[in-house]
Amino acid sequence: MIPHAGKEPGPQGGPVPDRGRPRPRLGILRLVIGALAMLAILAGLSLPALAAAPAQAAAPTPNAYVTNFNSNTVSVIDTATNTVTDTITVGAAPFTVAVTPDGAHAYVTNFGSTTVSVIDTATNTVTTTITVGASPVGVAITPDGNHAYVANFGSNTVSVIDTATNTVTDTITVGAGPVGVAFTPDGTHAYVTNENANTVSVIDTATNTVTDTITVGTTPAFVAITPDGTHAYVANENSNDVSVIDTATNTVTATIPVGNNAVGVAITPDGTHAYVTNQNSNTVSVIDTATNTVTDTIPVGTTPVGVAFTPDGTHAYVANRNSDTVSVIDTATNTVTTTIPVSNGPIGVAIGTPPFPSLTVTKTHRGAFVQGKRNTYRITVTNHGTGPTDATTVTVTDALPTGLTPVSLRGTGWACTRDTLTCTRSDTLAPGRSYPTIKLTVKASCSAPKQVTNTATVTGGGSTPATTTDPTTIKRGKCCEKHHHNGRHHKKHRPGKHDARHGAPSKQQPHHR
The missing domain is CATH 2.60.40.10 (Immunoglobulins)
Incomplete structure (x- = not known):
């Protein structure tokens, strides 16, 4: 990311004041420019409080949590009905979201307020706000749920949050402009994309030190790791491709051409396919991970960014930033079956099942x-x-x-x-x-x-x-x-023959002649 000295046109063509804040040069983060204009306009205004949603019983149905960058909110989508059931106010310019393995909490990075909002998914309320590094973008939760790692784009660091206390316990220096974070399934390593360095930093989570740095494509955005932990897939926005990293050797073993401005990436739960969002093509590329070739291209909404799968892998949810919608893809047919309106500027999406009583x-x-x-x-x-x-x-x-x-x-x-x-x-x-x-x-x-x-x-x-x-x-x-x-x-005793046979005097009346 390179700071801009002057003014640049926002999404609607209007000028955006330069606040001295580092701005991403790639398309995924260009929305910051337009969003900062909105934040500047709203700086002196107090936004109306959202009406509290009626209390609902938790149910074993996954929810999709979508960050709305321009409205400072998170939309909660019931994946059974594909309707927005709640809208949660968080910090300024929420970017990405990650749900803990137990589904109890969602961690949201707020790019504009240098914080992370912690949402209690049982009540859909923010219970804690944590100060992290400058301009946080990516967030991921360790497989054991004990820590959240936050990529701070503006300070070239990763903040390590203890999820039990919701405090920052470590800060790790990585490459320039860190964006995405992903863990190996065993939780021993974190892979962090450095957008402005065209590299990926490999962090040993036992020591929280960088043990390797891997050169990838131009302007790497987000990263996903296969369920077996053998490969990491990195979406490179400005080279329009995906770098495939062998996690055993930390070397790039394949480069896959995809659509224009590749940004988001997610792996199906069975590990057979990677879905990549292409911002400027308004499509999703489907990669067969066995052959590392694109087998399908799916049209979605305008400027797709985040993508996530339901736990059973039957559907993918794609956040479309400039159409304010979420596209729901049936992964069996690779077609969009539903389009869900959300709030302004959806970017990140994560899916989890809230805790429920049984x-x-x-x-x-x-x-x-x-x-x-x-x-x-x-x-x-x-x-x-x-x-x-x-x-x-x-x-x-x-x-x-x-x-x-x-x-x-x-x-x-x-x-x-x-x-x-x-x-x-x-x-x-x-x-x-x-x-x-x-x-x-x-x-x-x-x-x-x-x-x-x-x-x-x-x-x-x-x-x-x-x-x-x-x-x-x-x-x-x-x-x-x-x-x-x-x-x-019990019957009444009848004297008679029985008594006579035993010599007892008979109580019968004498026979009159």
Whole structure:
């Protein structure tokens, strides 16, 4: 990147004041020029606060997070419906975004405010803002989720963020104008593209030192590494090609011509293809990684930049900067199936599944129940999901079978009603934890069948409903046998022949002659 001394035309042809900030010479970052004009105009204005979206239960559906450079926001797209479900205000000129492996947080680089915004994906709110180097562009999360590496274009450094404390723990000097960052699958090395040096810096993440520097094409933008970690693909904007690096030797083994102004690059989850965005061609080149040849070219929106895949690899999402849209590509047919309007100037895109609760209910008892006596069921609700329950009420409902009547229903922290056999609570349950056990005491009637099945259901908390059954054996009780004997089998004694045979005096009336 070379600082410009004068003024340059913005996207609409208007002049942009030079603020002394380093500006990228390549097309991917030219948007900074136009965006700075907008920022200058808005400098004295206070933007209206976005209306808070209604709280929604987290669900196991991936979301696409799209940075909108010109509107200082991130659009959240539900990939199941391909609709924008939330818009989050972040720092100035957000550039790229990365989602942690557990899906709990998204890290957004703010080019215009020298910060990183940390988004809680469960609530879609910014929980932390971290100061990093000048003009941050690329960001990537280590495979273990413990660190975020941020490429600072304006200071030629990489900031290392501890994601547990959200503090910068190290700063690494790299080449001129770092843009993209990607990790090997084992997390031992980070590859950083240096746009103004036409190189890639290789960082040993154990020591946070640069161990190698690789010469690639002209103006390298973003980089992606194959799932097996054997190759890194670098999009070179001004040479309109992709450099393929063998990560074992850190040498370029292939150079693949693509469209005009290659910028973004992503590898399919199965590693078979690389998708490259071509800014000035308004296309995406599809590369077969086995042959390193372009097998398809897909028209998308205007000025495509970022690209990312859904976890199953069935769709690619492409951010189109100058058409304010996201193109959704079906990777089976390599056709655009949906175009989603977002905010102004979308650049970066990342996809992740937010943490979600998954409640289960278990119901147990000891031994066989006995007719005529009290017996106890124990009901336990556990969160087996990746995220905590939300604020909606958790309700446990029991359905007693014929022959069992409730005596008591209670559990610590639960509000229970015996008449309806329901218990409720609204406190948060963390992943891997259980609520206190509910004890349901019942009495088996003397007419209860030998085998019954009890059913319990849990709903709410942001989880899908779950049901369990508990088959129960019921034995005949002694008290029921006595009742049965007294009521049905005990007959009045009739004196007569039996008494006479044993010499007992007969109580029969004498026979009158």
